[in-house]
Amino acid sequence: MLEAVTAYFTRIKIDKLLVAMFRSTGVSLEVFFLTLLFSLPLALLICFGRMSKVKVVAKVTNVFMLIIRGTPLMLQLIFVYFAPPTLFHVGLDRFTAAIVAMVVNYAAYFAEIYRGGIQAVPVGQYEASKVLGFTKTQTFSRIVLPQVVKRIIPAMGNEVITLVKDTALVQVLGVAELFHVAQTQSGRLVSVMPLFIAGVFYFIMNWVVSKIFDVMEKKLDYYK
Template sequence: MGQLLLQMLGATLTSLKIFVLTLAFALPLGILIAKGRMSKNRLVSNLVNIYIMIMRGTPLILQLIFVYFAPYYVFGTSYDRFTAVIVGFVINYAAYFAEIYRGGIQAIPRGQYEASHVLGFSKAHTFTHIVAPQVVKRIIPAMGNEVITLVKDTALAQTIGVAELFRVAQNASARQFSTMPIFIAGVFYFLMNGIVSRLFDRLERKLNYYN
């Protein structure tokens, strides 16, 4: 049992790497995609909209398979498995984050922009000091849901052979003819999501001064 727990802790670190790297790249990329989606250039906004529709309309598991195998058939080369997982997760979650950002930004009354203009504030100052704090407050619940889903979705990395938590638990369960490793993996996921939920709850409370 001790050796199994060590193996699962190592696999949990892999899952955490996928989680952290996905957030590190998808959060800022989502902002750029949201700006493209709201662009007044119809070509840009339509292309971005098609990308978002594809990402949201097809399963993540298929996207991971495509990202891993497509470069080989098109260019004769391929990513290593872990890199393919990160690329697949980032382009998928960036699309979801972009729509959350867009909803938050468009929910801000137009009058606030106009009032800032009358007061002589620049567009950059208006966004960073007036709009952005309100957007963050509005999108916290939706972002929390997506980040919690991301923790669970890391299990899909096993699709292309990355030894994350669920894959190690599955293999151990098959070797031992026992469901205990799967149960332990479930506890690990529950604890990770518990931490994420608490962090978002604390963040939401800190932003209550916007009520």
């Protein structure tokens, strides 16, 4: 009888734990997708600023990237949340502050990947497109961009996988994402099981990301 009761309450604990973990995984995925959604286009603007022939724009962009890439993401999360109320008397909620910091940070890294891909395209292709009468926009969209996408896939894959794991850092602002909930549940249950489950969830998410980039790379094999 005692064993049956113990098993019943154990099952209830596990069920509640899994529900909490799945909910927090949803928050982690929300942080992940929102960061990608806004950082990818922002990175393109930063890349153009970095490559700009206007010296002021290029220098300002370089300083911005030096600051972002030279400081820890956790510090940037804390700064974005606590600095605006002090400096501008306007604050952001925890989740919004987390997204803003993540977007700015990853946009800086993605921008360098874009720049490397663009500069890897031979100059002769720009000259050939000019001879054929293509505009700069047509040259970039029809000739340069497809080759850039092919070249940057491996590097982008690595950064996106890192992003999946970096979503855990938003816990510093009290956002109840996967790792935050796992730590809380681990302390409450006095067990490492929640942390193990969180590890499995992160592994599955990164496995999916890896497969997606593998498929993309194979589809772009015709760009040799």
